[in-house]
Amino acid sequence: MKPPALKVEGLTKVYAPETVALQDVSFEIDEGSFFALLGPNGAGKSTTIGIITSLVTRTAGQVTVFGHDLDRDRTQVKEMIGVVPQEFNFNIFEKAGDVVRNQAGYFGLSRDEARQRSTAVLKKLKLWYKRHSASRSLSGGMKRRLMLARALVNHPRLLILDEPSAGADVEIRYQMWDLLKELNESGTTIILTTHYLEEVEKLCDHVAIIDKGRIVEDSPLNTLLAKLRSQSFLIAVENGATPQATRPLPNGTDAYKITKIDNHTLEINITAVDMLGDALNKLSAAGIKIKNITNKTNRIEQLFLNLTTRQ
Amino acid sequence: MGFKRQCFALYTLMHKECVRVVRIWSQSIIPPAITMTLYFIVFGKLIGDKISMAEGFSYMQFITPGLIMLSIISNSYMNVCSSLFSLKFQKSIEELLVAPISNFCIVLGFAGGGIFRGLLTGTTVCIISLLFTKLQIHSWFIIIAFSILTALTFSLGGFLNALFAKKFDDIAIVPTFILIPLTYLGGVFYSINTLPEIWQRVSLANPILYMINGFRYGFLGVSDMSVYTGFAILTAFAAALFCLNVFLLHKGTGTRT
Known part of the structure; x- marks a missing residue:
């Protein structure tokens, strides 16, 4: 039997004695799924993503990615993940092309491979002509696409998107949706957090809702929608x-x-x-x-x- | 990720750090060149001509290795400290933390950038010194070994500082209150043999003294203390700082929430 793309068990994060960000969070994502992780601001979505992507240390719980335990096989887990964080987190002094190419390098690709991969994703995301521009000079939508390009350069099996379309205009959002659909159809498992719930209805097949650090709903989208009568x-x-x-x-x-x-x-x-x-x-x-x-x-x-x- | 791919990751980080040094040449190369030129003019020419040194060297010849070392120390330290803190501040350190590059390679990659800047400014100061004095070389091996080891040690020190720094003020505290006083008291401008005995003993607790004297030995063939002791101290410091940085990175100190 295939292991799930992501299995989170009993995840707990306590920031200070009185600040509990996550309380015993558990969920599982099948390979190939387009999974929405929803919740109000401060509910624990970004903390969950931070733990999965090794940016946040957890207080308790276990994370497994495609059968690899995050603690035991951290390097293998990282190799399979691509992440688009909520805030712009690239070096603003670097050129757009360098941001993507360096990320490929950090994943162990040779300079030639990194150049080929970064060229491909920059072209796909229509940023090729901006490759020599300082990343700080890009528009908001371009910066979003740059972060997506960077996340895709290692060909991740699990793509994690933390509010990827925030601030993007309608056209860019639709283009991003098409690309994400295409990626998902080609087998990439995707986790999406967003405040655009229309996005969830259009793209996702499974929804988990987190509130005050607890999972309050975890169902396929159709099952969830059937619950709503009015x-x-x-x-x-x-x-x-x-x-x-x-x-x-x-x-x-x-x-x-x-x-x-x-x-x-x-x-x-x-x-x-x-x-x-x-x-x-x-x-x-x-x-x-x-x-x-x-x-x-x-x-x-x-x-x-x-x-x-x-x- | 295998050894070969870790090497590619290390190369990428090191290359990026070196490119950064060249990109900010107006901050990384020019200021130390100007500062050291002033040192050579004021201390070497104007004051130095009135000071006689033992063992047949002019004061300018005596202070030149110390001034080169001074620029290596401050530039390698500040390069890594400011680069890493800037990545933390912009959160672009996350690019490295989500990637499978090992902590070993991250520390080594930043240290590589620091060594590059240290040696680049050291070489620049060395070239400038030729305008004022004739440099003699006693041992190329000692000069190169001491300069690389010193740049490595202070790069790792800068890395440690940046890991703990939470605001820009924090990256200036160590250089201002610890590094500069220790460097100035480390025998750049004088031989500790000129000090009263009690201060000579106090000076021996200053690790920078060993670095400067070892480096000076490479040029002049004279030193206030054993070159081997200097090597041992430098190597021990570099190894300890390297292990500490890798450990802190693994623990997530200053990098992970």
Whole structure:
């Protein structure tokens, strides 16, 4: 049987006698998975990542990467991991190309191999033309891509991304998503922490939510979404929202509720997934032409708020 | 990661550190060149001409090895200290900590940069000294061995300082309050034989005295103490500091949370 890509057991981190960052955190990630580790600020996500990547010492617990124990086989574990941290942490005085090439060197690649690998990732991330620029002079989005390029240069089997798209504009974020999807499809296991929950819904297949140093949810994405019954949709209508459309159904069902927002927008709240069709039929019966339907709240966001008691 | 790949990792770090020294030439090469030129003019020419030294050497000839050593000591120390602390400050030290490069190679890589800068400035000062005096060479081997060992020792000292430093002030404390006084009292400008006996004994506790005298022996063939003792002290210091740095890096002192 294949070992999991990452196995974390009983991870505990105490910073000071009274500051417990992680409490008995355990989870497992299958090889090839796209795993989201979510949580509010200060929940323990970065500490967890720091421990896995050898940047933070742990108080207790065990970490295994592809069957290799972090303590016993630290070098092998490091060889298999690529990490994109939350904050920019490259040397601002170095050229972009040198940042990536040196990282390849630290992974034991010869100068020629390092040059080839860094050229490939810089081209892939559209940074090749910036290779001679000082890294401090790059834009925010370029800096994010530079950190991703650096993390990919050792061809990691486990890629850890701590808020990789923070501060990136929409176009760059979409490009990054495409690249991450491609990497995941080619077999790279990915761990993602992010505050863009749309990103999670689009990319990930498994979600763990951490709050106050404890895992409060650890499920496949589909299972998690099925737990959320209530959803809200915004309906843009073509010929004006009439009072008739918002009247309760004759059979008195409370499975959905239609509310008028303005003359061209209605809101539908449903408490059972299969009731959206009924609600739309009712609008058609009332002679209302639907122009567009959008999900008002991101479903993951809703779940996240429910689970982290911040609602 | 096997030996060969560790060598590539070490080469990468050492190369990066050496390139940094050249890139910041206006901070690494020019200031010691100017400072030492002033030392040669003021102490060597203006004051030195009025001081007579024993054993047939001029005062300028006597202080030249000490001044070269002074620049090697301060530059190798400050190079590693500022480079490592700067990486810690920018958090780019994480590039090394997440990579499979060994702690042994990390310490050696930074020390390599420090030795490079120490020898580069030492050579520069040596060239400048030729404008003021005629250098004689007693033993190339001793000159090279002492300069490399001294640069290595102080590079490792700078590494240790940077590991514990939490703010920029912390990297200036050791050079200002320990290194410079010990260097100036280490016989750069005088022979300890000119001191009262009690101060001669006190001076023997200063390790820098052995380094400067050993180095001077390489040029002039005279020394206040045994060259072998100097070698032994330098080697012991370098080995102890190297092991301590590797141990602290392994423990994560100053680098990991």
